[in-house]
Amino acid sequence: MSTRSGGLDYAALQQAADWFARLSAEPDARHLHDAWRQWHGRNEVNPLAWSYVARVSQRFAPLQEDVPGANQTLAHLRGSQRSRRQVLRGLSIVMGSALLGWGSWQQRGAWTRDFHTGVVPMGEQLLADGTRIWLNSGTALDVNFSAGQRELKLYSGEILINTGNDSRPFVVETAQGRLRPLGTRFSVREQDGRTQLNVYEGRVQAACGDSGQTRIVPAGQGVGFDRHSLSALHPAQPGREAWAKGVLMANDMRLADFVGELASYRHGHLGIDPQVANLRVMGTYPLHDTDQALAMLAQVLPVRIERPFAWWVNVVPR
Incomplete structure (x- = not known):
């Protein structure tokens, strides 16, 4: 799955990627390692950019663990006299398989959930009560149905829900609060410490986890919230339903x-x-x-x- 750069400086990211290419093409060139160390220690931004590229590529792992050990970079390229362009071309193939490992590592916490997705959304899933759900990319979800309640727990990502006809209360829980639909079709997105609700049919009651502030959100409207407060109502975002298609x-x-x-x-x-x-x-x-x-x-x-x-x-x- 794609790794978010978290607002890192664009120029620093480009420099970090360029250093990757240069060290890959000449892994034993001491002058390059010396220059890389100078670049790495020049400011507070460069180490952050380097760490980001390390997480994406996984081939920076030895350098990430021991910054002075830059000569360990891409050991599989040692002894080769390939040009920088040849290295870049080869890495296009090598890193494709490496990213499979990165995606699995990044999502390892999600594998214990009832439903989880990587970069590919999951199509319609029918639950025991007749509820239909769709999972967007990067989603982790648990389903807990009991005699007295139907609960979905969204840990990350986004779900689209069309609730089934069942007398038991239906609840969607996120880190920020709880949602109680009243016979409806709606989407819930949990990202960056906030939950975003869009209601397409029916109504949904949104409640903050800490303050207890609640609001009924009707069809055609949406609301965002954290654990303490709810935003004002705004028009529902139709694009937040389109990914299911x-x-x-x-x-x-x-x-x-x-x-x-x-x-x-x-x-x-x-x-x-x-x-x-x-x-x-x-x-x-x-x-x-x-x-x-x-x-x-x-x-x-x-x-x-x-x-x-x-x-x-x-x-x-x-």
């Missing part, structure tokens, strides 16, 4: 936000140059083929898709 819907969306959404459906790093972050995106884009979605962007916006590695992709000015 395999598309990402953009209606005058910032390109930076679009790229952030698309990143959750692919392995590796997907970044954007700040110069094009505020371009606006319209239309629907396929989630089953994110490379195609990126190619479509390049056809309608003044951007190009830069791929120094198979697992490191950036949207940059044309």
